[in-house]
Amino acid sequence: MSSQQSSQTMKPATAAKKLGVYLPATPAAFQEGVVSRAELNELQANPPEWLRELRENGPHPRPVVAAKLGVSIAGLARGGVSEALTSEQIEALKQERPEWLEKERATQAEVRKESVRIKNMKKEKQERQER
Numbered sequence: 001m002s003s004q005q006s007s008q009t010m011k012p013a014t015a016a017k018k019l020g021v022y023l024p025a026t027p028a029a030f031q032e033g034v035v036s037r038a039e040l041n042e043l044q045a046n047p048p049e050w051l052r053e054l055r056e057n058g059p060h061p062r063p064v065v066a067a068k069l070g071v072s073i074a075g076l077a078r079g080g081v082s083e084a085l086t087s088e089q090i091e092a093l094k095q096e097r098p099e100w101l102e103k104e105r106a107t108q109a110e111v112r113k114e115s116v117r118i119k120n121m122k123k124e125k126q127e128r129q130e131r
Helices: 004-006 013-017 028-032 038-043 049-057 062-069 074-078 087-096 099-130
Strands: none
Touching: 013 028, 013 038, 049 087, 062 074, 062 087, 062 099, 074 099, 087 099
16 A cells, blocks of 8 residues: 555544544444545535434444533543443433532533633733733
């Protein structure tokens, strides 16, 4: 395979990550093949039924689960969530509001607040230097 050709295709795991889906839940044909850049673009522009279904109901990969719950991936692990969850399971967790989830959400909110504070500090410093 030439380097140009290899840069035009990706492994199914990479394609699944870019599509935001859990690879083991994808069809066998997707898992066993390679995905070209054009195929990935087509999947994103016109998702087939299996892709729409996975995006809607899951199971979702950990980054998607974390985002839907408003926590970090590390926070999921600390909360004992190590596998993909369906949308229904995510909603159940949101309703149950276990202590670990509330704690991780608070931690994530602090992290975001601190990130904004640092960004603003850097911006102010840059503006002072430009004067």
